[in-house]
Amino acid sequence: MTVLPTRLDPAGADYAEHRAAMLGKLADLDAEHAKALAGGGPKYVERHRKRGKLLPRERIELLIDQDSPFLELSPLAAWGSDYPVGAALVTGIGVIEGVECVITANDPTVRGGASNPWTLRKALRANEIALTNRLPLVNLVESGGADLPSQKEIFIPGGALFRDLTCLSAAGIPTVAVVFGNSTAGGAYVPGMSDHTVMVKERAKVFLGGPPLVKMATGEESDDESLGGAEMHARTSGLADHFAVDEPDALRLARRVVARLDHRKPGPDPDVNAEPPKYDEDELLGIVPGDLKVPFDPREVIARIVDGSDFDEFKPLYGASLATGWARLHGYPVGILANAQGVLFNEESQKAAQFIQLANQRDIPLLFLHNTTGYMVGKDYEQGGIIKHGAMMINAVANSRVPHLSVLMGASYGAGHYGMCGRAYEPRFLFAWPSAKSAVxxxxxxxxxxxxxxxxxxxxxxxxxxxxxxxxxxxxxxxxxxxxxLPVFLSGRLYDDGVIDPRDTRTVLGLCLSAIHNAPVEGARGYGVFRM
The missing domain is CATH 1.20.5 (Single alpha-helices involved in coiled-coils or other helix-helix interfaces)
Structure with missing residues (x-):
C-alpha cells in the first residue's frame, strides 16, 4: 500500500492558528444555516404547528429510512438576496426503503411556500441531479404557487419544472408527489405530472384556480373541497392515486410507493468494510491557512478523506504544483486532481489532460480539490504556450464523461476554476469549505x-x-x-451545492459517489482537437 505520510503538527502554532480561523468561519456558517432552519420565523412556524402540520424537515425525517443520512443541498440558497435564506424549499438526497432518492419539500412557513426566483433555481437544480444520476424524485408539496410580485422572473423559466417531470418519467426515472396542503395554479401540475400522487384528507387542495378565481372567471360558486380537495381527486377526478388520512399516513404511503418501484441500482453500494483514513478527520480543520496566499499541501487533505490514506500518485515529479493520483473512497475508485501550490503551469496542464483521459479510459470518477489562483501569466509562459496548454486541460475537463466531483478548499480563481471543473463545467456535485474563495x-x-x-x-x-x-x-x-x-455569497447563488464542514468531506463525497452509481459510469472515448 502507498499510504500517504503526514507532516501536519497538531501541536504546532500554525496548526492552531489555522484551526482557530476555520472554527470562526464555521461558527459564522452555523449562524447562516440557522436562518434557513428558522423558515418564516417563530410566528409562522407556530401558526403552521397549530394547524397540526409538520415542518418540511420533519416530513423528510419521517419519509427516509430510520437512522439514514439526509444530504441537504443548497441550504443557503437566496442568501444575500431580498428573499429568505433557504428559498422556501428544502432539497437533498435521502434513502427511502433502501432506494436513494432526490427529495424536495416546500416550506409553507415562508409566504405559504410560494415559489420565488431562488426557489425555482433550487428546484431545477434538484431535478437536474435526479435526471443526471437517475435518482427517483419525491416532491413534498405545499405551495401557493408563484410568489406573484416576482412573477416576471418565474413565469417563463418556471415551465421547466413541469417539463422536467415529464422528461424524468420518459427517461424511466420515477416521480412521486405527496400533497400536504395547497398546490395551486402552476403548482397543480406537480401532482398532475408526477407518476405517483398521494394527497392528504381535508388538507390537500389541488386546483388550477381557487374559488375566488373561479368566481371571477366564470361566476361559479365553489368551495376548496369540492373544487380541489383530496377526497374529490381520489373519488371523482382520479388525480390522487393514494388517499391519506393524515401527514404520517401520507409519508407511509409514499414509502410504500417507493418500495414498489422495484428500483435497481446498477452500480455498487458503498463498501461498509472500507478502511478509514489513517489520520483524524478533525485535523482537516488545521490544514488551510486563514491567508490563502500561504500554500498548503493538499496531500494532507487527501490522506484524511480516502480509504486507508492510500494514494498512488501519478507523475509526482512532473508538474508538481498539481497532485494527481488514484485512490478509493468508501470503496469507490476515484482519480484525484488537487492543487498543490496554487498556480497552474504548462506542465500541470498537460499532466492534468493526460490524467483525465486515463480516468475516462478506465471509467473512473474524478475528484477535483481546488486551491488555484489560475494559470501562470508572464512573457516566458505565454511564449511557452500556456494558453494552448491551459486549453488542453479545459478541453479534457469539458469533454470528460466520467462523473466529476469538486470541492473548493481554498482559492479558485480565473480560468483555473474552469480547468478544475467549476460550476460551468457541470460537475455532478460541487461543495465548498468555509475557507474557499472564488472570483475572476x-x-x-x-x-x-x-x-x-x-x-x-x-x-x-x-x-x-x-x-x-x-x-x-x-x-x-x-x-x-x-x-x-466568499462561499456564502456564491452558495446563495447556487454556484455550489452547499458549504460543508471540512470534517464532513469524506462522508459527503461518499454519499455523492453512491448517488452517482445509480447511473452508468462511462468515460469519453473521443475528444476535441488538442492544440499541440
Missing part, C-alpha cells in the same frame, strides 16, 4: 488591474492622476470583490 481573480489583483488601466488612461490623455481617489476606489473594489468571493 483575487481582490487585490483585480483592484490593482483597474488602477493600472485608469492610470494609463490618464497618462494617455495628458491628465494628472488623483492618487487619493485611486486609493479610495481600490479599497472599495477590494472590499466588494472580497465580499463577492
Amino acid at each position: 481573480m483575487g481582490p487585490q489583483q483585480l483592484a490593482g488591474v483597474l488602477s493600472i488601466v485608469a492610470r494609463q488612461s490618464a497618462a494617455a490623455k495628458g491628465q494628472p492622476y488623483d492618487e487619493d481617489a485611486d486609493a479610495a476606489i481600490r479599497a472599495m473594489v477590494e472590499q466588494q470583490i472580497e465580499a463577492e468571493s
